[in-house]
Amino acid sequence: MSVAPVLSTPDTHVFEDPTPAIDPxxxxxxxxxxxxxxxxxxxxxDEIRHGKYKRIALQFPDHMLTHAPRVFEALQKELALQDKKQHVAENLDALSLDADQKRLCILGDTSYGACCVDEVAAEHVLADVVVHYGRTCLSPTQRLPVIYVFxxxxxHLDAVVASFQKTYPDKNHKVILMADIPYSEHVQPLQSALQEAxxxxxxxxxxxHNPxxxxxxxxxxxxxxADANVLREYSLFHISEPPTSLLLNLTSRVSSxxxxxxxxxGSEAPQTMSASTAQILRRRYALVTNLSTASVFGILINTLSVKNYMEALAHVQDLITRAGKKYYTFVVGKVxxxxxANFSEVDGWVIIGCWESSLIESKDFWKxxxxxxxxxxxxxxxxxxxWTGEWNSDFQSLLGKKTVVRGEGTYDDDTEEQDADGVSADSDSESEAPVFDLRTGRYVSQSRPMARPSASASKKTAATSLIKRANGDLAQIGGEVSPAAEFLRNKRTWQGLGTDYEIAYDYDEDGKIKGAAMEEGRGGVARGYVVGDSERS
Known part of the structure; x- marks a missing residue:
């Protein structure tokens, strides 16, 4: 895509939920x-009464909202019945029932993915606990306790056994039995049936509960x-199609x-199919290679509930800063x-969210x-x-990890005075190693716009006088290089009429510019121009 999409929100542009398809x-x-x-x-x-929760938020995915009123009424009825029994057993006055009455509310439209616990919406109704229904990513929450109902x-267990036997004819083959969370209760019965076979x-x-x-x-x-390589001896048999992020995590860890x-x-029984992620991994690696020379990153915070998301934000900001690049942070709901596309100066985006919904595979995005x-x-x-083919979607495992970023601390002039980070304040950008795009082979002149602050910025001096700036200088705000201001100056500043057109000349055999033929121009007023001998209105 060479231009930004239309800045509207038609149904075709809405971010697709990574939750697998539901059988109607x-x-x-x-x-x-x-x-x-x-x-x-x-x-x-029982869990609500054990936790002594008073305000309960019931979170449903979209396809279960038709059952939400009946679930609400059933819970309300059972809670009132048990509270009444307890008061009668304790010989309390019936009037005290109102003080202990539980309040339920339904959360329908989630702030982020349906697999995540929506703590933001729950806190709006002052909930003490969230009851999450349906499949979930089981990401650890930040503030509220959760009751999971899968x-x-x-x-049809017999059909699964028959398909398994067709897939693994060798009965000594090492196989891990795994299922999507709503089907996880069938794993043990499946093992028993296969052992009998x-x-x-x-x-x-x-x-x-450990992503x-x-x-x-x-x-x-x-x-x-003790040894992760032991897992490579096993094949994995998965019931129900997993999300793409889970599939990429598993591909490099098991044999098949x-x-x-x-x-x-149709009416035919489903058939087992082999999973292949080679094409997806190639595409993800192409994105990684493409963004290695990006100068401005946007950080999308796509969760306010997952534990340690602020630590992940600090880790990402530190990576980008040490690489000499600029970042802007955005808090969004559903992407x-x-x-x-409203932020066209951003070269690429980094999303911080739950481990299932952080993988966005869509061609609709401009960057x-x-x-x-x-x-x-x-x-x-x-x-x-x-690049080993490994892929990891959980940012929790990246926290505290030290990464050697590109070009960090590598400069040619060792005699100049350097600051605490090892960056010379007076050296110019030509002392840095050149950066080339590995996909196109082209030289990238401003891949690290924040790598070298100016001398005035390093000395914390603010200049108020007008100075003449060279064509190659970067725009600065308050003594700090601003790639966004540079983008606005070069891309969104009107340079004069006709500056967006290339001026071309005709040359003769000797290489001299040919003179243009003289023609009589228009004359008169706007009501009726005169061109030569003819009149045009």
Whole structure:
């Protein structure tokens, strides 16, 4: 895309939720018994009473909002019934029931992805706890406690066993059994059925609230904690198609991945398919290479709930600053192309969000969006940058990590006075190593606009007099280089009529400019111009 998109918000530009597709047949009318089982009404009420919560926020994804009123009424009924029993057992006056009455509210439109706990919306209603329904990324929250209700879905186990046997004919093959969170209760029954069929080298995963695990939010086989290479001996059989970010995390950690889809077209049983992420990884690496010479980054904070997001922001800011580049920080809700296209001076974006929704694969965005892990690769010095095919979406594992950024502390003139960061205040930009775009081979003149502050900036002196600036100087605000001001000066400043057109001349055989033929111009007034002998109105 060579120009920015139209700055409107049509449906086609709205950021797509990374949550996997939902089978429409699963969104159906439940009986009261099915509703109590699917939404775990009894367990939810017990946890609310155990935690002594008074204000409860119920967070539903969009496809479950049709069940929200019935779940609300069921919880309200069970809470009132149990409170009444407790008061009767304690011989308290019935009038005191109002003081202990629980207040429920429904959170429908989430601030960020449906997989994340919406603490922002919950705090608007002064909630003490959030009950999160549906699949989730299980990212640790910042402030509020959470009750997770995964709303487990049914699965035809015999069809899964038959598909597994067709995929792994060798019964001694090492296989990890894993499922998307709403199907996780089927992992243990699947292992039992496969063991009866003769499979002995199976490892059934269990849910674990730890996105930084080698198998995100899952337990790992014995010996993997001591040596991660043990995981490469296993193939992985995954029930339901995982999000792209999870797939990229798993690809470089296990031998192979086979997916049993739970959403199928037609009446035929789903067939297991092998997962391949080579094309996605090539595309992500191309983005990393492209942004290695970017001069201005935009940091998108796409969460206010995930634990340590402020530490991740400080880590990203430190990386960009040490690389001599400029950054601007933006707090956004759901990301779309129209929002980020308003800042055309930004060369690339870094998104800080939950580990599932941080991967944005869309061609609608004018400038690419990468993750903190990919930013580290982009800014790492070429002598230390090694692409192994590994991909990590969890920014928690990057905190406290020291990265050698490109060009940091490498200057030719060692005799000049340097500041505390090792940057010479009086040296000019020609002493720096030249930067080339690895994709096009072209020289990039302003890849590190913040690498060399001017002498006046380093001495903290403010100049108020007018000075003559050379054509190659960068725009400064308060003695600090401002790439945004430079962008506005070069790209959005009117230079005069006709300056956006190239002036071309005709040359004769001797290389001299040919004179233009003299012609009689227009004359008269705007009501009726006269061109030569003819009159035009």
């Amino acid at each position: 047949s699963l969104v159906r009318n439940f009986s009261d018994e099915q509703l109590y089982l699917t939404y775990e009404i009894k367990r939810t009420v 709303t487990f879905r049914p699965l 003769g499979y002995n080298n199976l490892f059934p995963t269990s849910l674990l 930084s695990s080698l198998l995100p939010n899952r337990t790992v086989p014995a010996g993997v904690d 991945i086979d997916i049993y889809p739970t959403v199928s077209e 779309n192309a129209a929002k980020v 690419p969006i990468i993750t903190p892990f990919e930013l580290e690769l982009a800014l790492t010095d070429e002598r230390h940058r090694i």
